[in-house]
Amino acid sequence: MFRYTKLTLLREVGLWALALLFLTPFYFLVTTALKPDTELFTTSALAPPTSPDFSNFVDVLTATGNSNVVMGLVNSAIITAGSIVGLIALGSITGYVITRSTRRWSKGAYYLFLIAIILPGQLGAVPLYMGARSMGLTGSAWGLIILYTGMLLPLSIFLYANFFRGLGTDYEEAATIDGASKSQIFSKVVFPMMAPATGTVTIFAGLIVWNDFFTSLIFLGGSANQTLPVAMYYYIGSLVSQWNSIFAIVIVSMIPILALFLFAQKRFIQGFSGGLKG
Amino acid sequence: MTATMQPKSEAAEAPRRGKRTPGAGENTRPRRGPMQFGHWWWALPGIALVFAIHYVATGIGGFFAFTNWTGIGSFKITGLANFEAIFKDPTKLGALSNTLFLAFGSVLLGNIAGLVIALGLNRVLKTRYILRTLFFMPVVLSPLATAYIWKYIFDFDGPLNAFLAAIGAGDQAKPWLADPQWAIWTVLVVLVWSSTGFAMVIFMAGLAGVPVEVEEAAAIDGANLWQRFRNVTLPAIRPAVAIATTLGIVQGLRVFDPIMALTGGGPAGATETLATQVYKQAFALGNFGGGAALALVLAAIILIFAVLQQRLTRSNPED
Numbered sequence: 001m002f003r004y005t006k007l008t009l010l011r012e013v014g015l016w017a018l019a020l021l022f023l024t025p026f027y028f029l030v031t032t033a034l035k036p037d038t039e040l041f042t043t044s045a046l047a048p049p050t051s052p053d054f055s056n057f058v059d060v061l062t063a064t065g066n067s068n069v070v071m072g073l074v075n076s077a078i079i080t081a082g083s084i085v086g087l088i089a090l091g092s093i094t095g096y097v098i099t100r101s102t103r104r105w106s107k108g109a110y111y112l113f114l115i116a117i118i119l120p121g122q123l124g125a126v127p128l129y130m131g132a133r134s135m136g137l138t139g140s141a142w143g144l145i146i147l148y149t150g151m152l153l154p155l156s157i158f159l160y161a162n163f164f165r166g167l168g169t170d171y172e173e174a175a176t177i178d179g180a181s182k183s184q185i186f187s188k189v190v191f192p193m194m195a196p197a198t199g200t201v202t203i204f205a206g207l208i209v210w211n212d213f214f215t216s217l218i219f220l221g222g223s224a225n226q227t228l229p230v231a232m233y234y235y236i237g238s239l240v241s242q243w244n245s246i247f248a249i250v251i252v253s254m255i256p257i258l259a260l261f262l263f264a265q266k267r268f269i270q271g272f273s274g275g276l277k278g
Numbered sequence: 279m280t281a282t283m284q285p286k287s288e289a290a291e292a293p294r295r296g297k298r299t300p301g302a303g304e305n306t307r308p309r310r311g312p313m314q315f316g317h318w319w320w321a322l323p324g325i326a327l328v329f330a331i332h333y334v335a336t337g338i339g340g341f342f343a344f345t346n347w348t349g350i351g352s353f354k355i356t357g358l359a360n361f362e363a364i365f366k367d368p369t370k371l372g373a374l375s376n377t378l379f380l381a382f383g384s385v386l387l388g389n390i391a392g393l394v395i396a397l398g399l400n401r402v403l404k405t406r407y408i409l410r411t412l413f414f415m416p417v418v419l420s421p422l423a424t425a426y427i428w429k430y431i432f433d434f435d436g437p438l439n440a441f442l443a444a445i446g447a448g449d450q451a452k453p454w455l456a457d458p459q460w461a462i463w464t465v466l467v468v469l470v471w472s473s474t475g476f477a478m479v480i481f482m483a484g485l486a487g488v489p490v491e492v493e494e495a496a497a498i499d500g501a502n503l504w505q506r507f508r509n510v511t512l513p514a515i516r517p518a519v520a521i522a523t524t525l526g527i528v529q530g531l532r533v534f535d536p537i538m539a540l541t542g543g544g545p546a547g548a549t550e551t552l553a554t555q556v557y558k559q560a561f562a563l564g565n566f567g568g569g570a571a572l573a574l575v576l577a578a579i580i581l582i583f584a585v586l587q588q589r590l591t592r593s594n595p596e597d
Binding site: 003004008011012014015016018019022023024025026028029032041044045046090091093094096097098100101103106109112113115116118119120122123124125126127128131146147149150151153154157169172176182185186207210211213214218229232233236241243246247250253254257258261262265266268269272273 | 315316317318320321323324325327328329330331332333334335336338339340342343349395398399402403404405407409410411412413414415417418419420421422423426427428430431433435436437439440441444471474476479480482483528532534535553556557560561566569570573574576577580581584
């Protein structure tokens with residue numbers, strides 16, 4: 001019935017045209033980043049560079065101070081990985097307990113987390129900053145890891161709780177009958193089964209933390225431990241309309257996440273669509 | 279962290295008798311009634327962290343909404359004065375209408391575009407997975423990086439004006455981001471560009487759940503393309519529509535990063551939103567009380583729409 005007809009071919013060609021139009025911003029990004037300073041204002045914005053060079057990229061990668069991009073890459077990687085570990089550990093166990101518990105408070109706890117997802121962060125930002133400063137957590141990667149874990153934990157718990165809802169208790173009952181303890185059941189039986197939920201949490205949290213600008217700007221303010229978006233922000237702040245240099249750093253900042261996405265795109269897309277059904 | 283929360287003695291407590299003894303199932307249950315899984319106190323670290331970071335901090339921030347605190351030093355409780363000021367200030371009222379315009383505009387256009395692409399990619403296309411990857415790409419980029427790219431495209435010396443000149447419409451060229459009438463539309467374009475792929479993926483997942491047989495049967499019965507979409511596809515993907523729109527609206531109402539990087543709220547407040555105003559009042563202008571009051575209004579609006587969306591989805595028959 002649904003065969004590949006001439007009409008399908010037309011649809012395919014049309015969608016490719018749309019996709020190319022959709023992705024033209026990337027064309028401008030790459031061509032402009034390769035233009036030397038002398039060409040920036042002499043060639044048309046639409047034209048590719050006549051003599052492309054990589055000097056803008058060299059400048060970006062050798063920048064120092066708080067726009068040190070290499071340092072920013074390392075910091076962003078540490079903070080993102082640490083937050084993901086925290087979110088998986090706390091999110092899975094909390095989501096598990098509040099779903100499986102028959103106690104009355106567990107439903108209340110579920111709504112506590114649900115409402116926390118939609119509270120706007122700005123309201124608590126100043127009190128949080130003051131609290132973190134008094135505990136010596138500002139300016140360090142540890143402080144940001146704890147902060148991101150707390151900020152995204154409601155989302156993580158929500159995703160895990162939704163996953164447990166759809167999972168029967170058969171395996172856990174069988175393991176209990178076989179004499180496994182509660183902690184053995186969680187670590188050996190339940191945790192391996194929720195790999196899809198863990199994948200979704202990793203992708204969501206990883207993207208949000210990696211791309212976040214506002215929180216790291218405030219909580220790392222002034223320190224040498226900048227994350228990538230903040231390093232990019234400072235680097236661009238010193239440039240006015242130097243679009244070739246600006247785009248060089250934008251490309252550098254995009255490469256890790258884009259490479260990861262293209263490498264594991266199926267997982268990414270499954271994570272996005274799978275975590276949100278339900 | 280959780281590893282330290284599990285007592286070592288746990289394994290010793292577990293009943294050891296009746297391992298896989300046939301017919302012994304009833305006696306080996308450790309407790310009467312429904313089985314209990316996990317200890318309730320395993321949830322405590324998570325609850326404590328969420329409570330501290332979300333509720334205590336937000337509560338303190340909410341308290342300052344009723345004061346004239348500047349962010350440092352002493353303060354006085356001023357009751358509802360901050361809220362009265364919001365509804366008298368044209369900039370903040372403008373920010374409110376901009377926020378609603380951007381949230382609903384981006385959700386509507388992003389979802390329509392996402393649905394059209396998802397329908398186009400659905401079934402038999404040979405390159406559907408490559409195309410899906412390409413359309414999804416903007417979603418993984420940081421809002422900051424995305425905004426810088428578009429800032430150049432809308433720049434007076436940028437590609438958009440160069441393109442207009444090339445097709446002989448050079449008189450239409452304008453400084454898009456600095457034009458009070460057009461600036462908000464440029465923000466909308468950026469938001470739609472970065473959210474279309476997300477909506478597309480949700481719709482593709484929803485469409486994959488529509489059985490081929492039902493669609494085929496409708497086609498054989500003589501239903502045209504529109505009737506098939508209206509009566510077969512749409513009812514089946516209604517849950518996907520609900521999720522995509524709810525998330526889009528909550529995200530859209532909070533929009534911050536792209537605006538700060540694109541226009542900074544300008545020109546003359548034409549692209550201010552509630553989130554950028556909250557930031558400016560609380561962090562830049564030393565009016566933390568006013569900023570907190572505005573954040574409270576924003577929180578209330580988000581909550582209202584989230585609950586409304588939930589209600590609307592619940593009342594729909596889902597099958």
